[in-house]
Amino acid sequence: MTSKMDKYEKRKKIIFYIVLTLLVISLIYSVIMFILAPSGVATIQGERVKSDYVLMVLQCLVGTIVIFLPKEVENRFQIHIPNGIEIMYFIFLFCAIYLGEVRDFYYRIPYWDVILHGFSAMMLGALGFTLVDYLNDTEKLNLKLSPFFVSFFAFCFSITAGVVWEIYEFLADGFLGTNMQKFITAKGEVLIGRAALGDTMKDIIVDTLGTLVIVIIGYITLRKRQENHKKEKNASS
Structure with missing residues (x-):
């Protein structure tokens, strides 16, 4: 068991350093290209401006x-986050930032944004389960939370994280003139009314559906674990 954990720990560190290196290199590259890039609106398809x-x-x-x-989080709150969830987190950053933004996968790969939102929603839902289940099993707190409440917390945790991300996109678009919420089309058309809300609402809906999937699976798993625990307790008594 220990050797298996050590193997996951090594994999986590390797993935961490690979992703961190790519992000740092991409940061330096993007700063240089910002200085060299033309201002204004792109005149040809695929051209990047400041x-x-x-x-x-x-x-x-x-x-x-x-x-x-x-x-x-682990150091500050003394909470162990499973290596699997951390690896998923690093892979998500790689897919969302390096592949999505730097390598332009958001425009090259159909539904790349939808895939990432679904993936992140399930990852955050699993993290929510991990956190509250850890607190539930901590003897010092003496918590005995039902599977429904644990699932409800995980659902709220994931959806809240998704909403905070949309707020971040909105603020970035407003203050920095970016187009994270895709209210400007690839042809330079500025969307208005309901059309301008399309990307944001699509992201929230995908977040909700992805979270529901992991929450339902988690709820069933916790119910079965609780029932098995009761059976073992009754059998021992």
Whole structure:
């Protein structure tokens, strides 16, 4: 069991350093390209202007900071985050920032944004389960939370994280002139009314559906574990 944990720990560290290195290199690259890129609106398809590199710099900078978040949470709150969830987190940053923003997968790969939102929703839902289940099993707190409440917490945790991300996108678009919420089409058309809300609402809906999937699975798993625990307790008595 220990050797298996050590193997996951090594894999986690390797993935961490690979993703961190790519983010740092991409940050340096995007700063240089921001200086060299033309201002204004792109005149040909695929051309990147200063506003595009502002977004890339922002995303890479945020990525190089939040990649340390799991370790900081573990150290500050003395909570163990499973290596599997941390690995998923690092892979998500790689897919969302390096592939999505730097390598332009958001435009090259159909539904790349939808896939990432579904993936992140399930990852955050699993993290919510892990956190509250850890607190539930801590003897010092003496908590005995039902599977429904644990599932409800995980659902709220994941959805709240998704909403905070949309607020971050909205603020970035407003203050930095980026297009994270895709209210400007690839042809430069500025969307208005209901059409302008399309990307944001799609992201929230995908977050909700992805969270529901992991919450239902988690609830069933906790119910079965609780029932098995009761059977073992009755059998021992």
